[in-house]
Amino acid sequence: MTGSEAVSDEGLEILLNDLLELYGYDFTDYARASIKRRITRLFTIDGFPSFAEFRYRVRNDQDYLKRFIEEITVNVTEMFRDASFYRTLRKDVLSVLGTYPFIRIWHAGCSTGEEVYSMAILLKEEGLLHKSLLYATDINPQVLEQARSGIFSMTHMKQYSENYIQAGGKHDFSSYYSASYDRVKFDDSLRSKMIFATHNLVSDRSFNEFQLILCRNVLIYFDKDLQSKVFQLFDDSLETLGFLALGAKETLRFSPLAQRFKQYGGREKIFRKMS
Amino acid sequence: MKRDLLAIGGSAGSLEFLIRSLPFFWTGLGLAVVIVLHRKSNGDSTLTNLLASRTSLVVKEVEEKEAILPGVVYIAPPDYHVLIEKDFTFSLDYSEKINYSRPSIDATFESAADVYKGRLACLLLSGSNADGVTGMKAVKAAGGLTAVQDPATAEMAFMPRRALEEVAVDFVIHESNVKEFLEACSRE
Numbered sequence: 001m002t003g004s005e006a007v008s009d010e011g012l013e014i015l016l017n018d019l020l021e022l023y024g025y026d027f028t029d030y031a032r033a034s035i036k037r038r039i040t041r042l043f044t045i046d047g048f049p050s051f052a053e054f055r056y057r058v059r060n061d062q063d064y065l066k067r068f069i070e071e072i073t074v075n076v077t078e079m080f081r082d083a084s085f086y087r088t089l090r091k092d093v094l095s096v097l098g099t100y101p102f103i104r105i106w107h108a109g110c111s112t113g114e115e116v117y118s119m120a121i122l123l124k125e126e127g128l129l130h131k132s133l134l135y136a137t138d139i140n141p142q143v144l145e146q147a148r149s150g151i152f153s154m155t156h157m158k159q160y161s162e163n164y165i166q167a168g169g170k171h172d173f174s175s176y177y178s179a180s181y182d183r184v185k186f187d188d189s190l191r192s193k194m195i196f197a198t199h200n201l202v203s204d205r206s207f208n209e210f211q212l213i214l215c216r217n218v219l220i221y222f223d224k225d226l227q228s229k230v231f232q233l234f235d236d237s238l239e240t241l242g243f244l245a246l247g248a249k250e251t252l253r254f255s256p257l258a259q260r261f262k263q264y265g266g267r268e269k270i271f272r273k274m275s
Numbered sequence: 276m277k278r279d280l281l282a283i284g285g286s287a288g289s290l291e292f293l294i295r296s297l298p299f300f301w302t303g304l305g306l307a308v309v310i311v312l313h314r315k316s317n318g319d320s321t322l323t324n325l326l327a328s329r330t331s332l333v334v335k336e337v338e339e340k341e342a343i344l345p346g347v348v349y350i351a352p353p354d355y356h357v358l359i360e361k362d363f364t365f366s367l368d369y370s371e372k373i374n375y376s377r378p379s380i381d382a383t384f385e386s387a388a389d390v391y392k393g394r395l396a397c398l399l400l401s402g403s404n405a406d407g408v409t410g411m412k413a414v415k416a417a418g419g420l421t422a423v424q425d426p427a428t429a430e431m432a433f434m435p436r437r438a439l440e441e442v443a444v445d446f447v448i449h450e451s452n453v454k455e456f457l458e459a460c461s462r463e
Binding site: 009031032033034036037038074076217220221224247248249250254 | 366
């Protein structure tokens with residue numbers, strides 16, 4: 001595969017423009033290197049003979065469009081990924097949120113929901129789940145459906161269990177799900193506090209005020225202007241003294257909002273809104 | 276042709292070679308270096324510090340949207356692919372592993388070839404899988420300079436050998452000609 005020739009830079013712009021004009025999906029402010037790589041990969045694995053046919057399918061076949069959106073957005077996620085992040089979340093953030101009568105959390109770009117379930121487990125272990133609501137949103141309805149089901153593949157559970165233990169988990173990880181064949185289903189008590197909805201960070205507005213927003217490894221796919229827009233959206237959606245948690249390689253530091261936020265919790269990318 | 280970026284990829288056994296070669300990298304080299312190594316994702320900065328101790332160049336981990344500057348050695352962070360944008364900045368990507376690897380050498384080589392075209396050099400070091408070979412083909416096709424560590428001296432010969440089998444590689448590197456290769460990269 002010499003991917004870079006399959007979809008040219010010009011072809012990429014044509015496709016992104018089609019998605020916006022025909023369907024209202026705005027990927028035009030996405031960082032190009034990653035999305036070009038993903039579109040090229042899809043072109044190759046779906047075996048299109050020409051760019052023209054690829055474009056025709058995207059423009060005319062609704063079922064293929066679903067696949068296209070699902071494949072070009074990155075949906076890689078894990079439960080309890082970055083043990084130190086979850087330890088800090090438990091120790092320094094939940095201890096503060098626990099003093100509130102009611103806790104509202106937003107997982108922005110939640111994908112298939114692994115982080116939402118991780119959070120629900122943390123809240124349960126800290127005795128806070130009963131007074132919490134977890135809003136989980138993504139641009140992609142397919143991944144939300146999967147997240148809502150609470151069903152995950154058994155193959156990852158060994159890794160997740162190790163992550164959970166490293167993250168300071170207090171119980172036996174397998175006590176949170178029931179297994180059947182190659183799949184597991186997480187407890188309904190966790191799911192009962194989750195609300196799933198489609199939300200597009202590019203075009204949709206703030207819909208509530210939260211005390212904690214998590215958006216990890218989503219902003220790396222956006223260009224700088226779009227990153228600023230989304231930071232503004234998060235600012236509009238956070239209470240004063242609320243927390244914003246980003247991915248290990250993402251930062252608020254270069255945003256104009258940086259001065260009103262304080263990095264919180266040592267080296268983790270957790271920022272607190274001070275005013 | 277002068278190269279603006281040297282992309283180096285390595286897996287098992289490549290760290291030794293880097294430690295011994297980095298002292299040959301001089302400040303006036305006039306190109307940026309990006310190093311993609313397969314490694315455990317423990318998130319500490321030991322590797323960056325280790326390599327920094329071997330050269331007078333600035334050595335730092337890649338930050339997302341960072342401008343790529345000559346005279347700086349950038350290290351791919353654990354667990355992210357490193358890609359390059361048309362405006363010569365880095366972007367990070369947390370998508371699926373490629374060749375069981377994240378960071379993947381292929382991802383960086385291909386992305387760099389797309390942006391730098393002929394003004395790119397790539398070097399593939401010791402390793403026991405074939406990550407980097409496809410990327411090297413893309414570099415070659417774009418007119419970039421290609422090099423591999425001599426399989427005879429590499430701790431793990433598989434990776435450079437596969438590259439030699441599949442690409443008409445320009446340079447075979449052992450410790451004694453690292454400097455010559457770098458000079459070829461910086462010549463107009």
